[in-house]
Amino acid sequence: MTMGPDVTTDASTAPATAAPSTASLASSSKLRAFVVTFAIAGPILYLICLAWNLPLITYHPAMNRIDLGWTPARSGEGPAMYWYGWTLSALVSDTIVSFLAALLPEGVRRKLPLYLVWMPPILIVPLLAYSLRAFWLHP
Numbered sequence: 137m138t139m140g141p142d143v144t145t146d147a148s149t150a151p152a153t154a155a156p157s158t159a160s161l162a163s164s165s166k167l168r169a170f171v172v173t174f175a176i177a178g179p180i181l182y183l184i185c186l187a188w189n190l191p192l193i194t195y196h197p198a199m200n201r202i203d204l205g206w207t208p209a210r211s212g213e214g215p216a217m218y219w220y221g222w223t224l225s226a227l228v229s230d231t232i233v234s235f236l237a238a239l240l241p242e243g244v245r246r247k248l249p250l251y252l253v254w255m256p257p258i259l260i261v262p263l264l265a266y267s268l269r270a271f272w273l274h275p
C-alpha cells in the first residue's frame with residue numbers, strides 16, 4: 137500500500153534552505169540579563185513606587201476617569217485608585233532598568249547572581265504586608 141507517488145529530487149531541483157541558526161533568542165545572554173534584572177528589580181521598584189507614592193496614573197472608578205500622575209480624590213466622586221499607577225510606574229521603570237542591564241558588557245552580565253531572582257520578593261512581601269496593616273487593623 138502506497139500513500140502517494142514516489143518523488144525523487146536531485147540537488148539541482150531541491151529548494152535551497154537556510155542553515156539552522158545555532159543561536160536562539162532564548163540562549164542570548166542579553167535576554168538572560170534582561171529577564172534576571174527584570175525579576176530582581178521589579179519588586180524593589182514596586183515597593184519604591186508604593187512607599188513614595190509615585191503612580192504614573194490615577195484611576196477614578198466612579199467617574200471612569202484616568203489622570204496622569206497622582207491626583208487626590210474629589211469630593212462626591214468616590215475614592216481614587218493608585219494601584220494601577222504604581223504597577224505601571226514599576227513596569228515602565230523596570231523595563232528601562234532591565235534594558236540598560238542588557239546593554240552591559242558580557243562579563244558584567246554574567247555576574248548577575250540568580251539567587252537575587254527569588255530573594256527580593258521574599259524580603260519585600262513582609263514590607264508590603266506591613267504597609268497595608270491599616271486595612272487589616274482598622275477598628
